[in-house]
Amino acid sequence: MDMKVFLLLSLIGLASCDLPFLRTCMDAEDTNTKTLPTLCSNYKNIEYIYSEIAALKNENKALRASLAEQTNKFQNVTTLDNNKVAFSASITEGADVFTGPRTDSSPSVLIFNHVFTNIGNAYSNQTGIFTTPVKGVYQFTFMTFGNNTNTSGAILMKNGLHQVSTWESQGPDYSDTTSNTVILQLNQNDTVNMILWQGGKIHTSVFSGFLLFTV
Amino acid sequence: MDMKVFLLLSLIGLASCDLPFLRTCMDAEDTNTKTLPTLCSNYKNIEYIYSEIAALKNENKALRASLAEQTNKFQNVTTLDNNKVAFSASITEGADVFTGPRTDSSPSVLIFNHVFTNIGNAYSNQTGIFTTPVKGVYQFTFMTFGNNTNTSGAILMKNGLHQVSTWESQGPDYSDTTSNTVILQLNQNDTVNMILWQGGKIHTSVFSGFLLFTV
Amino acid sequence: MDMKVFLLLSLIGLASCDLPFLRTCMDAEDTNTKTLPTLCSNYKNIEYIYSEIAALKNENKALRASLAEQTNKFQNVTTLDNNKVAFSASITEGADVFTGPRTDSSPSVLIFNHVFTNIGNAYSNQTGIFTTPVKGVYQFTFMTFGNNTNTSGAILMKNGLHQVSTWESQGPDYSDTTSNTVILQLNQNDTVNMILWQGGKIHTSVFSGFLLFTV
DSSP: OOHHHHHHHHHHHHHTOOSSOOOOOOOTTOOOGGGSOOHHHHHHHHHHHHHHHHHHHHHHHHHHHHHHHHHHHHHHHHHHHTOOOEEEEEEOOOTTOOBOOBBTTBOOBOOOOEEEEEETSOBOTTTOOEEOSSSEEEEEEEEEEEETTSOBOOEEEETTEEEEEOOBOSOSSSEEEEEEEEEEEEOTTOEEEEEOOBTOOBOSEEEEEEEEEEO | OOHHHHHHHHHHHHHHOOSSOOOOOOOTTOOOGGGSOOHHHHHHHHHHHHHHHHHHHHHHHHHHHHHHHHHHHHHHHHHHHTOOOEEEEEEOOOTTOOBOOBBTTBOOBOOOOEEEEEETSOBOTTTOOEEOSSSEEEEEEEEEEEETTSOBOOEEEETTEEEEEOOBOSOSSSEEEEEEEEEEEEOTTOEEEEEOOBTOOBEEEEEEEEEEEEO | OOHHHHHHHHHHHHHHOOSSOOOOOOOTTOOOGGGSOOHHHHHHHHHHHHHHHHHHHHHHHHHHHHHHHHHHHHHHHHHHHTOOOEEEEEEOOOTTOOBOOBBTTBOOBOOOOEEEEEETSOBOTTTOOEEOSSSEEEEEEEEEEEETTSOBOOEEEETTEEEEEOOBOSOSSSEEEEEEEEEEEEOTTOEEEEEOOBTOOBOSEEEEEEEEEEO
């Protein structure tokens, strides 16, 4: 049999072969040529493998895209989670030393100078002002301690405007504690601080706040 | 050498070949038939490639499953994170205007009509009632401001039952601020609201709450 | 043509073939041997497939690594999220029953025996002590209710040291509510609890706290 005949036979085999067909590799005693690998069957297997590899590539492309999308979403969530903002500070005075009074010409900002906590560094113990580092919903709580010789309590201000307050008249009770809490939605760089009532005086007091969540 | 011999030789080679074996593609001068690709070596390579592709498919299947599981877990977490619930509202009264008193026949719910914040819209400034949108742990804080002519303070109710309260007697001090905080685990659709003491009256007051976390 | 010539022709074809080349599988009538699969073209295709599979394996290895990294990060976040710590408890007394006074020899810890909430079980209603289960930033709020026959208010202690307090003198007002809030950064196993002022007495009071976030 010469090459031409061999090729011709191969081509006849080739014309009738279907995908996929892995032919069993026969041992030397097996003479059934239909079960032997041929140029055609090898070729057809290779053709099938190409399609399989193309499918795997598409699948990996989809997996990469899905993982990237997931990673981005996760990044956004952890970035939000990393918005940790909380402060707490008190005014520390000696016995019988009071802060105040505020006058009209000096609507003095109360400076809570002793800092317990200042995560995010948004509260300044130099100015008494909390500046929001990120748009979000914040809770603020304050406590004032005063005595009967002056109006006590204080006012929580947002961007210079009254929000909530407490108030205690001068009176026969020798001391009074007041406290209040408010939750405010704030933009970035909004300011929150405490001021006294006109003529008011307070002793040791506390001002605290934290970010509940970003919006 | 005829085709029969050629095939026989191929099968002999095939019987002794190991996986994987990529034979070096020789140039024309090289006559060492052991290093040439043969039908058998090509076939064996193809057989090996099939097993590699099967392994890759299994691996991709595992990757898809793992990514899907991860995506679901993440979805649950972000759904929880999206449970943003916080409200804060005050009673705004003119000077010398007081809310109350409550009578036995009218255990009036205090309606904090001025809303600072109502993320999640769970507080109604029409009814004064906060209804939990989701099972979870919530913090509530309230402040009351009263004067000496009436009992002051208020009671925080959960589903109509007293939880915590503040109380100030009528007395010689001209005004009093009270404030209290409680953390409650609540089911969905539980209600939380404030009521007055019998005969009590309050002036400007504040009621706030937020979801700490779902459970 | 004998086998030697056949092999020689194959090797000549082999020396000039480029990657990748998938030859079209021809039908029997086509005699153009350049478009037929040959041992060489099959071999070259197999060689190309090996490199494709190696690339897919590398890609899958990278996907597995990326997914594992993502899963670990997510695990850390959800572990943090699972740090749910919140407690709220009150002292429940009958009418005219007061807790206190503290004496120097007994700086009695206030035991808030009625537990509203104790997620994470960090507060003990046997000892009145909150022990931090995890390093983090915590908010604490307390309310005291006293009357005019004793000093009222209380002191919040961290590891046995005063942090913040409220104070009401004995006086002509028949009752007084005080309340205060502080946010503290605490290490694991730090303790937080309330004590009375010397000679102080309080009636129904509340103590609450929760983990804002871990640090």
